[in-house]
Amino acid sequence: DQQVKQNSPSLSVQEGRISILNCDYTNSMFDYFLWYKKYPAEGPTFLISISSIKDKNEDGRFTVFLNKSAKHLSLHIVPSQPGDSAVYFCAGTNAGGTSYGKLTFGQGTILTVHP
Template identity: 85%
Template sequence: DQQVKQNSPSLSVQEGRISILNCDYTNSMFDYFLWYKKYPAEGPTFLISISSIKDKNEDGRFTVFLNKSAKHLSLHIVPSQPGDSAVYFCAASEWSTGANSKLTFGKGITLSVRP
């Protein structure tokens, strides 16, 4: 029972273009969403997050959009750089219940940025 779904296992994008990574969730209690990036042989590193009271959050080249009615979020990377090549995990939590450290992760998307 996957509560957080990343249906596309991989994405290949040309350097300088936009990368759009999608994520869907089924649990209506999720109210905080995060994106993590993972390089091989390293632990996941936090990238950007968004609360359910917002529909957009920007941090430099990274923007996360949240559509609560569709239970969908997306991560936009503009412009994409070769160093962005990594596995990206979407994660969610029931922050308002206090279960902040209990993140539910998707399976991840492998992003490849071609020079």
């Protein structure tokens, strides 16, 4: 049972354009969502998060949108830069639970930003 799904294995965009990465979840207990970025041979690094009490969170070029009714979230990167090329993972958790670091990850989306 894949509780967090990233249906696009890869995405290719031109430098300067917008990148939109999508994520769907099925677990209604999730109330906190995170995006992680991973470069080859490195561990994932935290990018941005959003609580279920919000529908948008913005940090510089990165914005995460949450649609609770659709159980869908998306990460927007604008403008995209070649250094953004990496694997992006979406994750959900129950922040109100006792194991809030117990993240459920999606399969990841490989983003390639072309100069």
